[in-house]
Amino acid sequence: KAGVTQTPRYLIKTRGQQVTLSCSPISGHRSVSWYQQTPGQGLQFLFEYFSETQRNKGNFPGRFSGRQFSNSRSEMNVSTLELGDSALYLCASTRWSSGKPLPQYFGPGTRLTVL
Amino acid sequence: DAKTTQPNSMESNEEEPVHLPCNHSTISGTDYIHWYRQLPSQGPEYVIHGLTSNVNNRMASLAIAEDRKSSTLILHRATLRDAAVYYCILRDSKANDYKLSFGAGTTVTVRA
Numbered sequence: 001k002a003g004v005t006q007t008p009r010y011l012i013k014t015r016g017q018q019v020t021l022s023c024s025p026i027s028g029h030r031s032v033s034w035y036q037q038t039p040g041q042g043l044q045f046l047f048e049y050f051s052e053t054q055r056n057k058g059n060f061p062g063r064f065s066g067r068q069f070s071n072s073r074s075e076m077n078v079s080t081l082e083l084g085d086s087a088l089y090l091c092a093s094t095r096w097s098s099g100k101p102l103p104q105y106f107g108p109g110t111r112l113t114v115l
Numbered sequence: 116d117a118k119t120t121q122p123n124s125m126e127s128n129e130e131e132p133v134h135l136p137c138n139h140s141t142i143s144g145t146d147y148i149h150w151y152r153q154l155p156s157q158g159p160e161y162v163i164h165g166l167t168s169n170v171n172n173r174m175a176s177l178a179i180a181e182d183r184k185s186s187t188l189i190l191h192r193a194t195l196r197d198a199a200v201y202y203c204i205l206r207d208s209k210a211n212d213y214k215l216s217f218g219a220g221t222t223v224t225v226r227a
Contacts, residue, residue, distance in 0.1 A: 004158075033214065043159070045214040056213050090158045092215075101147055101206035104215060106158035 001027060004107035006091050012113045018079040021110045025072050025093030031055075032074040033104060034066060035090040043090075049074055050096060078112075086114045119203045124222045133190040135221055137203035140184045145209040148179060150188050151217070152199040159202070159217070162188065198225045 005024045013019050025032050034046040045058040049068035066076040072093075078085055088111050092104035120138040127133045139148065150162040163170055163177045165186075170177045176189040190197055202220040 031213075035215070043215065043217045045216070048213050058214070088158075092158075100208050101149070103149065103161040103164060105161060109158045 004091055004093050004105055006089075006107035006110050008110060009108060010111045010113075012115060013081050014115050015081055015083060017081050018077065019081060019112060020075055020077045021089055021091075021112075023074045023076075023091030023093075023107060025074070025091075026105055028095065029093035029105070030072055030096050031094045032068055032072060033092045033094075034074070034076050035092065036060075037088040037090055037109070038086075046076065081114045083114050086112060088112075119205060119218060121201070121203055121218065121221045123219065124224065126224045126226065127190075127193045128226050129194060130192050133193045133197070133223060133225075135188040135190075135201050135203075135223070136185065137188070138185045139203070139205055142183050142205060143207065146205040146207050148177065148183075148186050149204050149206050150175070150177065150201065151204070151215070152197075152201045153220075154196075154199045159215075160199075162201070164206075193223075193225045195225050195227060198223055 004026055007022045031050045033048040036044045046060055047054055047066050048056040052068045063079045068074045088109045090106050090109045092106045094102045094104045147164050147166050149164040151159045152162050153159045163172055163175050165177045165179055178187045200220040200222050202217040
């Protein structure tokens, strides 16, 4: 079974621009989560989507948004980029379960550099 | 949230076993113990998880103490590819625990 894929792998943008990142989950996984990882802050949760609906949201400004399509693929968008948005953006997918916390499977990430 | 404590770093020789400890003295009865690792310049990778009994998979073994206040991740024969930061976390099955939060983890170095 193919793993989680993310595109693009690397991206360089300038302040004020916007960016869209894409994630394709493992086949059959309906939950997709997005994380931001930086050396200083570690892994921080952005949001989680399930069946095209945002179920949970982390503590990030409204410039960060996302969506999920009917095939479970997901995109996240960052508008009006700031230097501090430079980070590794990770997507993770999991099967849905109402009880037992199932493992999350991560993609390789998109390395975003804002100049 | 229940916390975990791990050593900052560990070293091992190639093809030798590695035992990574994790303390979680405030674990609750509904907490699962999950392990992830992150290789340099890659996304985190799920390794193994368990609740009460010891668990084995193709990557590693997880030994859970009888009182569940500690656990040990065992890599049976370390390879250079196992050099990574290893994270031990608790995930509550009762609380709809939907997000992961990693601490500093243990940095494992494997010597050839």
